Structure formats: structure tokens, C-alpha cells
Amino acid sequence: MVNVYYQKNIAATPKELRDTLLDHQNLSDFFNASFKVLKAENDNEISGGKGCVREVSILSVRFKEEIIHADTNGIEYRVVDDFPVKAHRGVIAFTQQENLTNVSYRITCRAPWYIPNWLLTRLLQNDIEQCLDKLGARFDPR
Numbered sequence: 001m002v003n004v005y006y007q008k009n010i011a012a013t014p015k016e017l018r019d020t021l022l023d024h025q026n027l028s029d030f031f032n033a034s035f036k037v038l039k040a041e042n043d044n045e046i047s048g049g050k051g052c053v054r055e056v057s058i059l060s061v062r063f064k065e066e067i068i069h070a071d072t073n074g075i076e077y078r079v080v081d082d083f084p085v086k087a088h089r090g091v092i093a094f095t096q097q098e099n100l101t102n103v104s105y106r107i108t109c110r111a112p113w114y115i116p117n118w119l120l121t122r123l124l125q126n127d128i129e130q131c132l133d134k135l136g137a138r139f140d141p142r
Contacts (some may be wrong), residue, residue, distance in 0.1 A: 010132070
């Protein structure tokens with residue numbers, strides 16, 4: 001099982017962070033991938049939230065992610081169809097601390113037989129660190 005984790009304090013409110021990370025079309029500002037919404041959120045959910053399905057394109061690989069939970073406490077998503085990795089779950093949690101928010105990002109999944117766990121761990125770790133570092137810079141561009 002692959003398990004990666006990173007956290008960062010960011011000068012923004014949980015709502016600002018949630019709304020930024022649910023703006024799927026602009027997530028390429030934080031990830032080395034492009035995102036396209038295939039299905040909107042469920043009725044009575046926040047924009048881009050629960051039920052939203054997005055297509056993620058990284059290099060020549062395309063896969064779908066579904067938002068399974070989203071509120072000011074955090075966002076949870078999963079990769080649909082166990083491709084390119086199996087049992088992929090992403091959990092981003094927001095904890096407000098005065099005028100900062102601690103953002104923790106955890107990804108768990110199982111690597112396919114042709115990708116060593118250590119390599120997938122390294123790729124995902126770099127991805128979430130880059131995401132949170134760029135997200136932090138968006139709100140504190142010093």
C-alpha cells in the first residue's frame with residue numbers, strides 16, 4: 001500500500017481553500033495535469049463538490065476522479081475504475097488556526113504490478129508537496 005502525506009499552514013480560510021480546490025478547470029495551477037469536469041456536483045451540493053466527476057490528464061494518461069465529500073473541513077476524492085492505480089483515495093483536511101489554515105493532504109492507493117511502490121510514492125509525494133506549496137504561494141505571494 002502506498003501512503004503519502006504532507007501538510008502546510010496557508011494564509012487563507014478553509015472556505016477559500018475549499019473553493020479554490022473545487023475550481024476544477026484551474027487546478028492545473030497547482031498540479032502538473034489538466035482537469036475537465038465530466039459531471040457536475042449532485043443537487044444541493046456546493047459547486048464542484050460531492051458527485052462531481054472530473055477527467056484528469058497527465059502526459060498521455062487519462063483517468064476519472066469523483067469528489068465523494070466536500071465542505072469547509074475538507075475534500076475527499078477517489079479515482080474511478082482503479083486506473084491508473086488501485087483504491088486511490090485523496091483526503092485534504094482543513095483546520096483553522098487563527099488567521100492560518102493547516103492543510104493536510106493524504107493519498108493512499110495500491111500500485112499496479114508494473115510500477116514499484118517506491119516510485120509511485122515518490123511521484124505522489126512530489127505532486128502533493130508541489131500542490132500545497134503552490135496553493136500557499138497563491139494566498140501569500142511573498
